[in-house]
Amino acid sequence: MLRVESVPTMNLFDADDPLSMAIKPPSSESAHEREARVSAELEAKRISDRIDEEIRAEREAKKRQNTEVKLLLLGQAESGKSTLQKQFQIFYAPASLDEERDSWRSVVYFNILRNIKRILQALDALDLGNEGGPSTQPSAPDVSMRDVSPEPDMDSAPFGAGPSRARDGTPGAADHSDVLSVPLSPPTRTQLANLKLRLSPLVSAESALADRLSGGMQLNASAKRRGGGVYVRSGWQSNVRINGRKRRADENHGKAAVTEAANLRNQLEEELDKVGRMLDACKEDIKQLWSHPFIKLLIDKRKLRLQESADHFFNSIDRVTDHEYTPSTDDILRSRLQTMGIASHSFSVTVNGKPILWHLYDVGGARGLRHTWVPYFDDANAIIFLAPISAFDQYLDEDPKMNRINDSLQLFTYICSNDLLKKVHLVLFLNKTDVLREKIAAGVSVKRYIPSFGDRKNNYETVIDYFRTHFLQVHRKNNEEQRVLYTHLTNVVDTKTTQGIIRNVRDSIFRRYLQEASLV
Ligand SMILES: Nc1nc2c(ncn2[C@@H]2O[C@H](COP(=O)(O)OP(=O)(O)OP(=O)(O)O)[C@@H](O)[C@H]2O)c(=O)[nH]1
Numbered sequence: 265m266l267r268v269e270s271v272p273t274m275n276l277f278d279a280d281d282p283l284s285m286a287i288k289p290p291s292s293e294s295a296h297e298r299e300a301r302v303s304a305e306l307e308a309k310r311i312s313d314r315i316d317e318e319i320r321a322e323r324e325a326k327k328r329q330n331t332e333v334k335l336l337l338l339g340q341a342e343s344g345k346s347t348l349q350k351q352f353q354i355f356y357a358p359a360s361l362d363e364e365r366d367s368w369r370s371v372v373y374f375n376i377l378r379n380i381k382r383i384l385q386a387l388d389a390l391d392l393g394n395e396g397g398p399s400t401q402p403s404a405p406d407v408s409m410r411d412v413s414p415e416p417d418m419d420s421a422p423f424g425a426g427p428s429r430a431r432d433g434t435p436g437a438a439d440h441s442d443v444l445s446v447p448l449s450p451p452t453r454t455q456l457a458n459l460k461l462r463l464s465p466l467v468s469a470e471s472a473l474a475d476r477l478s479g480g481m482q483l484n485a486s487a488k489r490r491g492g493g494v495y496v497r498s499g500w501q502s503n504v505r506i507n508g509r510k511r512r513a514d515e516n517h518g519k520a521a522v523t524e525a526a527n528l529r530n531q532l533e534e535e536l537d538k539v540g541r542m543l544d545a546c547k548e549d550i551k552q553l554w555s556h557p558f559i560k561l562l563i564d565k566r567k568l569r570l571q572e573s574a575d576h577f578f579n580s581i582d583r584v585t586d587h588e589y590t591p592s593t594d595d596i597l598r599s600r601l602q603t604m605g606i607a608s609h610s611f612s613v614t615v616n617g618k619p620i621l622w623h624l625y626d627v628g629g630a631r632g633l634r635h636t637w638v639p640y641f642d643d644a645n646a647i648i649f650l651a652p653i654s655a656f657d658q659y660l661d662e663d664p665k666m667n668r669i670n671d672s673l674q675l676f677t678y679i680c681s682n683d684l685l686k687k688v689h690l691v692l693f694l695n696k697t698d699v700l701r702e703k704i705a706a707g708v709s710v711k712r713y714i715p716s717f718g719d720r721k722n723n724y725e726t727v728i729d730y731f732r733t734h735f736l737q738v739h740r741k742n743n744e745e746q747r748v749l750y751t752h753l754t755n756v757v758d759t760k761t762t763q764g765i766i767r768n769v770r771d772s773i774f775r776r777y778l779q780e781a782s783l784v
């Protein structure tokens with residue numbers, strides 16, 4: 265079957281590796297010396313293996329005594345891990361979400377601006393006549409602080425190749441001859457050119473906000489071109505926290521001295537208020553842009569990768585641009601920020617009268633970040649693997665040749681077959697079922713992207729069944745331990761159904777945990 269990480273084979277004494285060169289035996293080594301060296305190396309390995317085994321046994325024993333449960337949220341980028349983490353937060357620590365509610369205002373603004381920028385960039389590629397406004401194409405070279413470049417190609421795809429699509433992931437790279445072949449009437453051309461001109465200032469506001477959110481951490485130029493978003497590390501909220509928008513006026517009122525922290529807060533608030541005012545001033549243009557039939561066609565034909573929640577935020581533009589706006593819980597669940605590294609969250613849960621600390625690890629799912637998961641495998645108790653099954657018509661930002669369902673299946677194979685995870689409680693979320701339903705209802709053909717789907721009926725139930733069967737097969741083929749796989753069809757932005765599923769998952773994880781720890 266498919267392997268996800270290819271480990272490069274390395275010559276034992278690689279000339280590029282100074283350590284291996286240092287321990288390389290001398291070229292003058294005699295047969296007797298060689299025998300002695302090999303025997304010493306074997307003995308050293310035996311001792312090292314025994315120590316490893318002792319450490320493993322100790323860790324297992326500790327796991328049993330522990331009153332902690334570690335749950336990993338795994339899956340490709342944009343599969344819904346951080347959204348699910350927010351649902352856990354709503355369930356176990358709603359007050360903490362309230363505390364950071366204000367920080368999400370900047371993310372909501374950023375998401376709206378990012379989608380506008382993508383549409384304007386797509387318009388840039390069309391000749392709309394003399395617009396005279398600033399180009400929305402990135403001009404300055406990027407400084408690479410963190411490369412999230414893709415790993416090498418995987419083995420052959422289980423679903424085969426899909427139709428032609430963007431080769432480099434940029435909106436302009438897709439085949440758009442069909443859009444261009446639609447003759448634009450002069451008034452429409454002028455209308456679009458004017459919209460583009462008036463909305464152009466929002467593009468620089470987007471860049472400033474992206475820098476603010478990521479704390480200056482940037483992607484390299486090629487990752488950006490491929491559509492890379494803003495990566496944030498755990499604790500990003502402190503980059504944009506204002507701590508109560510009303511407080512500023514009170515603090516400043518009649519007081520000469522303000523602290524540096526308050527100054528920074530004020531500056532941030534002013535920046536954000538400015539973006540809010542810009543959005544407010546442009547809201548009619550934004551509505552026009554979003555509802556324009558040509559823009560809809562452009563998004564559809566060129567398969568523009570807008571964020572999942574573009575529709576939600578564009579349709580809420582009046583509410584979001586209100587100067588008293590505070591993000592609703594739904595806004596927070598629909599906001600998009602890419603996770604960099606591992607974000608951990610802890611909740612205290614009482615099970616059978618016993619307090620248990622429940623640690624959740626939300627990982628970054630982009631290919632270049634997956635190596636950071638491995639250190640967490642060792643003492644994990646449970647995994648929720650999220651596979652966005654609506655993504656059958658999409659390709660990875662990191663590798664535009666890789667169908668996203670295909671990537672999910674390969675990743676799931678890696679998780680199911682990983683030795684370190686053999687005993688871990690495994691839960692599979694086939695996520696974004698709501699998006700899948702909408703796509704199917706809109707007539708998007710699965711067979712077009714997944715030729716092996718064949719002539720099956722292009723309806724929701726059949727498609728779900730088809731994908732579920734593939735995931736279950738992966739599990740069955742990699743299940744020497746006879747481990748149960750708990751599968752759920754999910755839409756993790758829906759709080760009501762997700763909370764029910766969280767309860768169900770919690771009970772199954774704790775039941776097993778308590779049995780293993782001999783606590784029942
Ligand atoms: N409609 C819908 N949107 C979803 C669902 N799950 C996640 N989303 C949205 O998809 C986007 C990506 O979700 P995230 O939770 O940020 O994805 P992630 O897996 O954490 O991605 P990385 O951090 O890049 O690895 C967000 O805008 C979410 O609101 C779902 O079930 N339905």
Ligand SMILES: [Mg+2]
Pocket residue numbers: 345346347601602603626627628629
């Ligand atoms: Mg995330």
